[in-house]
Amino acid sequence: QVQLVESGGGLVQAGGSLRLSCTASGRTFSTYAMGWFRQAPGKEREFVSTINWSGGNTDYADSVKGRFTISRDNVKNTVYLQMNSLKPEDTAVYYCATGDRSGMGYSSFEYKYWGQGTQVTVSS
Secondary structure (H helix, E strand, C coil), X not given: CCEEEXXXXXXXXXXXXXXXXXXXXXXXXXXXXXXXXXXXXXXXXXXXXXECCCCCCEEECCCCCCCEEEEEECCCCEEEEEEXXXXXXXXXXXXXXXXXXXXXXXXXXXXXXXXXXXXXXXXX
């Protein structure tokens, strides 16, 4: 059974940084793409970033482009989201996800397995 465990969330002031981690188990990590999504209170879950199986291709939502960086370590079975220049509007629960594809995915419908989420709160 595939399991994803996120960590690294917390409270940070605007302009600060956080690095989220998501460690996977239960199958061969390096075969599959990964994604990060977030959900703010009262809003729908939205795409943040995605990375393909090898880490050679990445993409971002326009709202985080230039501030967030996704990466993966296929030896450690872990995907990371480095978040810099954080803004109050980045406040949300952040989820990592994976599915059955090796290429990048942008919709939550493309992902089959989800972590429990980690809270990120950015104060102004």
